[in-house]
Structure formats: C-alpha cells, structure tokens
Amino acid sequence: MLVGFLALSLGLLGYLAAALVTARVAYGMERARIIEVERDWHADEDPVQRFREQGQSSAALTGFLYGLAWPLVVPTYFFYRCAALVITRRPPPTPYERARRAERLDTRIRELEESLGLRGRALDENGPLS
Numbered sequence: 001m002l003v004g005f006l007a008l009s010l011g012l013l014g015y016l017a018a019a020l021v022t023a024r025v026a027y028g029m030e031r032a033r034i035i036e037v038e039r040d041w042h043a044d045e046d047p048v049q050r051f052r053e054q055g056q057s058s059a060a061l062t063g064f065l066y067g068l069a070w071p072l073v074v075p076t077y078f079f080y081r082c083a084a085l086v087i088t089r090r091p092p093p094t095p096y097e098r099a100r101r102a103e104r105l106d107t108r109i110r111e112l113e114e115s116l117g118l119r120g121r122a123l124d125e126n127g128p129l130s
Contacts, residue, residue, distance in 0.1 A: 015070075022074060023067025030059040 034055040038047035051059075066073045093101070 018070050018074075019067040021067075022070035023063040025063075026066035026073075027059055027063030030062045031055075034059055 031051065035047045035051050038045075038050045038055070042050060
C-alpha cells in the first residue's frame with residue numbers, strides 16, 4: 001500500500017515537473033511570437049510593454065494548457081519539427097528561382113570577363129578569336 005502511494009506520488013510529481021517545464025518553454029515561445037508580431041504591427045510603440053498590457057495573460061494561458069497536455073504536446077512538437085525538416089529540406093527550385101540564379105550567374109560571368117579584359121571580344125571554346 002505504501003509502495004503504491006509512493007509510486008503514485010512520484011509519478012504525480014514527475015508529471016507536474018514536466019508540466020511546469022513544458023509550460024515555461026511554451027510561454028517563452030508564445031511571448032517571443034507575440035512581441036515579434038507587435039513589433040511589426042505597432043512600430044511606434046514598445047512591443048514588450050504592449051505584450052505586458054495585452055498579451056501576457058493569453059501567453060500564460062497557452063503555456064499552462066500546453067503544460068497540462070505535455071504527454072501529447074511534447075512528442076507531437078518533436079514529430080512536427082522532424083517532419084518539417086524532412087519536408088522542407090532542399091525542395092526543387094521553382095522557375096522563378098532558376099531564372100534568378102541564371103541572372104546572377106550571367107552577371108558574375110560579365111564581371112569576370114570585364115576584370116580579365118575579355119569583354120567585347122568574340123570567344124570560341126579555345127580562347128579569344130583574333
């Protein structure tokens with residue numbers, strides 16, 4: 001009986017400790033997100049002060065709810081981060097990106113030709129035509 005009570009107590013303490021850590025991390029992430037949005041939307045005001053006045057309670061509530069649901073939130077978040085990394089890793093370039101790269105390469109080629117004094121002369125594959 002005592003062993004079961006101790007195991008339950010330790011389990012509950014572990015759950016609450018993990019909940020507090022998760023809530024703290026979630027609050028920090030939400031706080032940073034809100035301050036960044038406030039900075040973009042209200043450039044003439046102090047975003048940290050505006051967060052304290054308007055966003056702190058909602059960020060705390062979000063952190064609290066994430067903390068309570070940490071057995072679901074933490075694995076889901078890690079899975080999301082891994083999935084996002086795999087999904088967004090080196091996508092094929094779009095036509096716009098290919099065109100921009102070709103323009104940059106052409107510009108760089110022109111710069112190198114000018115620096116070598118080759119600009120304006122006809123070139124074949126073996127060098128300048130004279």
